[in-house]
Amino acid sequence: MTVQQKIFWLRLATLIGLCLPALELAWRWYNGDLEPRPVTLATHATGDWAVIFLVLSLAMTPARALFDWMPLIHVRRRIGVAAALYAGAHFLIYVLDQKWNLIVVATEIIRRFYLTIGFVALISLTLLAITSTNGWQRRLKRNWKRLHWLIYPAAFIAIIHFFIQSKVRISEPAFTAGLFTWLMLWRALPARLQKNYAGLALLAVAATFSTVIFEALWYWLVNGRDPMLALEANIDLDLAPRPAHKVLIASLLVILAVAIRRLTLAANKVWTKRYVQSTIPAP
Ligand code: HEM
Numbered sequence: 001m002t003v004q005q006k007i008f009w010l011r012l013a014t015l016i017g018l019c020l021p022a023l024e025l026a027w028r029w030y031n032g033d034l035e036p037r038p039v040t041l042a043t044h045a046t047g048d049w050a051v052i053f054l055v056l057s058l059a060m061t062p063a064r065a066l067f068d069w070m071p072l073i074h075v076r077r078r079i080g081v082a083a084a085l086y087a088g089a090h091f092l093i094y095v096l097d098q099k100w101n102l103i104v105v106a107t108e109i110i111r112r113f114y115l116t117i118g119f120v121a122l123i124s125l126t127l128l129a130i131t132s133t134n135g136w137q138r139r140l141k142r143n144w145k146r147l148h149w150l151i152y153p154a155a156f157i158a159i160i161h162f163f164i165q166s167k168v169r170i171s172e173p174a175f176t177a178g179l180f181t182w183l184m185l186w187r188a189l190p191a192r193l194q195k196n197y198a199g200l201a202l203l204a205v206a207a208t209f210s211t212v213i214f215e216a217l218w219y220w221l222v223n224g225r226d227p228m229l230a231l232e233a234n235i236d237l238d239l240a241p242r243p244a245h246k247v248l249i250a251s252l253l254v255i256l257a258v259a260i261r262r263l264t265l266a267a268n269k270v271w272t273k274r275y276v277q278s279t280i281p282a283p
Helices: 001-032 039-067 071-098 102-111 113-130 132-140 142-148 153-167 171-188 195-219 227-233 242-278
Strands: none
Touching: 001 039, 001 071, 039 071, 039 153, 039 171, 039 242, 071 102, 071 113, 102 113, 102 132, 113 142, 113 153, 153 171, 153 195, 171 195, 171 242, 195 227
16 A cells, blocks of 8 residues: 555544544434433533544654654644534533523633633634644744644643533543643653653653642642542552553553554564565575
C-alpha cells in the first residue's frame, strides 16, 4: 500500500470513528432508549465524547513521534474539529434542556462557575476549529501557532468543568486529568527523552503520582474529606482500579505498544534486507 493510500484509509476510518458516537446517540434517542431522561443522558454523552476527542487530538503528536508513523498527523485536525463539534452539540442540548430560553442560559452561565468555564472552553474550541483550515493557517502565518496554543488551556478548563460537575464521583475526570498530565509532561521532556524507554517510564511514574495527588487534593479542598483516605485507597486492592491505576496501565500499554512497533519495524527491515539479498544475484 502506498503512503497516499494509507492516508486515505486512515482518514476514512477516523471519520467513521468520529461519527459513530453521534449516530449511536441519535439512534438510541430516536428509539426511546435514553428514557426517562434523554436530554440529561445526551448532555453527558456529548460532553464525554468532546473530552475524549480533545485528549485524543492531543495524543496525535506524541503518537506520531513514538510510533514513527507520519500519517497520524493527517487526522489530528479532524479529531480536534470533532471535539469542538461534540462540545457544540453538548451546549445545544443544554440550551434545549432550558427550553431554548437564552436569558436563562446566559444567566446560568454567568452564575455557575462550572458553566462559565465550560463556555470559555467552548468558545476557544470553536475559534480553533474555525481557524484550523489551510486558508487560515496561511492568513495568520506565525500567529496561527500562537493562537492554536490555546488548545492546552482550553483542554485544561474543560477537564476542570468535568471535575466540578462530577461532584463527589471524580474517577473519570481524575483519570482524564492523569492522561492530560502525561500528554503535557511528554511535551515538556527534553527531545532525547521523548522517544526512549527511560523517558516513557519516567512519564508513567509522574502521571500516576500526579493522579493520586489530584484525587486526594480534590477530595480534601473541594469535598472536605481527609486526603489520607484518598491516598490509602490507592493501595487497597479491594478498591481497585482507582484512576491512578488506570493511568499507570495506560502508560505501560504505551510502552508495550512502542516496543511492539519498534520490533515490527526492525523485523521488517531484516526481512526486506534478506529478501533483497536472496533475489538480487551477487555480482
Ligand atoms: C457553555 C458551554 C457548556 C455548558 C452550558 C455545559 C453544560 C454541562 C452540563 C449541564 C453538564 C451536566 C451537569 C450535571 O448533570 O450535573 C455538563 C457535563 C459535562 N460537560 Fe459540559 N458544558 C459546556 C461546555 C463543555 C465543554 C466545552 C466540554 C468539553 C470539551 C464539556 C464537557 C463536559 C463533560 C465531560 C461533562 C460530564 C459528562 C458526564 O458526567 O458523563 N462541557 N456540561
